[in-house]
Amino acid sequence: FTRKTIEILIALPPCFVGNTMQGIHEHLNCFLMKYLPTLDGVVLSYSNIRFSKKWGRVVDECPFPQFWIQTDLLVWKPHVGSMLEGRINIESADHIGLLIYNTFNVSIPADLIPQDKFIFQQNEKYAADFDAAEDEAANPAGNLDKSMEQPTQAMGEWVSKITGQSMSHNGLLRFKVASYHQVNELLSVTGSLL
Template sequence: MPQSHAPKRKAVESPQHIRKKPRVDGPATEFRTVSASVVLSLPPVFAARYREGAEEMLDSMVMRYQPALGGVVLAHQNLRFLSSAGRIKSDNPFAVVNVGFDATVWRPEIGMRLTGNVSLSSPDHVSLLVHRTFNVSIPRHHIPTENWEFEYGPAENDPEYGTKPEGEAPVEGQEGEEPADRGQWIHSVTAEPLGGRKGRLEFTVVGLTIANNMLSLVGSLQPDPFSPRHVPQPAALSTAPVAVSDDEDDEPDEAEEKAESGSDDEDDEAAAVAAAARAEAERKEAKRRRKEEKAKEREEEEAKTAKTTKRKKTT
């Protein structure tokens, strides 16, 4: 019997049609294998190839968050039909079948400790990639700022922008622009970058974000990540009543108010300029110290290499 060559039609089953069978859970892990069943409507093009059609529809769920499974489907296997025949209702040519399968699911939970690679650093947050696939955001209030501080990278018009010290190897797993060029979080005492030279960082999962069938995580580096102290508080608005005097003699002269306001603005501007100058000086001093340390390390390495070469020539 000739087969139809009509274009294949893909369909994604709505999550409420997926039924997860109960299974005894083992130790807590981010990867789970669950047995599930789903109701599929197979198009007529798969009338003689039900298994192929079911496989194609299950493929459409891969790398998507499925609420019924509580995670992102990474793979499926052991496809089996739970009924011996499909059902066709009224004038609808689609065959309705019940299908069972085993799914491998990425299902992180609140409180888990995971590890990711630093992909972006900014004063407000740090972005990570877990398994080079899933996004993690660590907001500023979940970074211990008493130990870590953000170091701004050189501006684009800075002669040092985009340059890299001679002999310095690129960070593993990162391509293109170096994180230090955009700025990075460093230890306030040792100046060691957050995540070390390899950019590997362990964090605690404190939140899950689901959007467009994609799952991303919110992480924390705090030793007590669930403490109320690490919840951002909205700015408080002053509700104190303003006292108004009816005595015109007590009101300050308009010219005096302008003079005082101008003086305050000048003081604030001077303080801001001084603070910016101090921050720039501290940044340059930290950069100078790191360059000196790297130069010293290179000199020691060259001296060690020269000594080894001289010893070999002597023998």
């Protein structure tokens, strides 16, 4: 997490004449929880709004008064190679999904999990339920909706090849940030256990 001070030009719609701060807040709220390439991170909050100049200005025929403001931003930017901890929310043979800070998704693909130390152990009940659902779907006379009524089962988990114990500790897993990239103003993080 870092704090950054930015200066930005805001053009306020005429509906905010007489309530400039509300217009500024609405403009800044559009940045929250989005990845901004200019900051190379996700804006979590803003504070300490101040005007760079005492007055706004109207340029040519544009009815939107423009204000230069400064504000402090709290920005989250993962650093490649840093160690983080997340809560596992899904495990499958091809990846582990985690949630960090109860907000950001992380995916650890199977090729970034050391195969010499860990193996995916499929939940046998899930496999049996999945096979039964496939058999029912293949049988046109069967009830296709029945498989949808069954509760979702855990697919399985990644375990140590030596001890057979789960790789997570109370659902938490430490990992290394392998990469991240922007997807539709959101940040997608890829982790590694190598």
